[in-house]
Amino acid sequence: MTLEQQQSADAQARYSPEEAGEILRRAANLQDSTFTVEQLRAIAREAGVADENLERAIEQHEQGRMQAAQEAQARTKRKRLLKWLGLAAAGFVLSMILGVVALAGFWVVATTPQSFEATTQTSYGLGDLLASSSSYAVYRVNTLSSGQEPAQRVVIRSRFGDEYVVGTEFQRVSFASFAPYASRVALYDSATGEIWVVELGGKGLQRIGRSGEPLAVGNRSVGTIANGNPIVGWESDSVSPRLRIRLENGQVVDVPVRR
Numbered sequence: 001m002t003l004e005q006q007q008s009a010d011a012q013a014r015y016s017p018e019e020a021g022e023i024l025r026r027a028a029n030l031q032d033s034t035f036t037v038e039q040l041r042a043i044a045r046e047a048g049v050a051d052e053n054l055e056r057a058i059e060q061h062e063q064g065r066m067q068a069a070q071e072a073q074a075r076t077k078r079k080r081l082l083k084w085l086g087l088a089a090a091g092f093v094l095s096m097i098l099g100v101v102a103l104a105g106f107w108v109v110a111t112t113p114q115s116f117e118a119t120t121q122t123s124y125g126l127g128d129l130l131a132s133s134s135s136y137a138v139y140r141v142n143t144l145s146s147g148q149e150p151a152q153r154v155v156i157r158s159r160f161g162d163e164y165v166v167g168t169e170f171q172r173v174s175f176a177s178f179a180p181y182a183s184r185v186a187l188y189d190s191a192t193g194e195i196w197v198v199e200l201g202g203k204g205l206q207r208i209g210r211s212g213e214p215l216a217v218g219n220r221s222v223g224t225i226a227n228g229n230p231i232v233g234w235e236s237d238s239v240s241p242r243l244r245i246r247l248e249n250g251q252v253v254d255v256p257v258r259r
Contacts (some may be wrong), residue, residue: 131176164202222245
């Protein structure tokens, strides 16, 4: 068969949706490259996918990445602990029974999820529980500022005992609220009226606003933040976290949180 005959036959070939999907997946695997968000958005638009659906899909993918990384970190810790146990058992043959009992106790403490107590000892001192989820807890710790004035630190603790400290001082944190999917937590300082959002690893601190101040969503002012604790909770219908804030007029608005 000549090249022209082959091309003519290829042009007349037809494929089912399943076959077309398989061909496209193989083509994507053969293409040694990556895609930017803008390229994905352009491809999605060509395929008739709405921008908001693409954004939600990207957010779900990133959350899956975060969860996978956390699980991989936990697995690495368990492997290191098992390796250390094996070396310790080989090195102390004469005291094997007592050593195994002691190390088994250490294993239980290190790998069993801890319950979150009302007060606990942190690296900054004794902490009081503000809020907890199935995997994390938020504690406030009374301390002193650099000027020796009363201040507070916020400590986030995982159920495996990992501790993360929010990198700023507060005056009187009285409320905390976990976002859906446990990626962030909102904090309210009743002494200053300030509303904050921080990642569970203690990073990415973001100031949302202050009671009595105007609140802007995007480039539009939506009203004045109510006094007292204005945090209503989180919008749970969206993959992208949005903090719900009460205004002076009683209206509740959803504020997007920085990614």
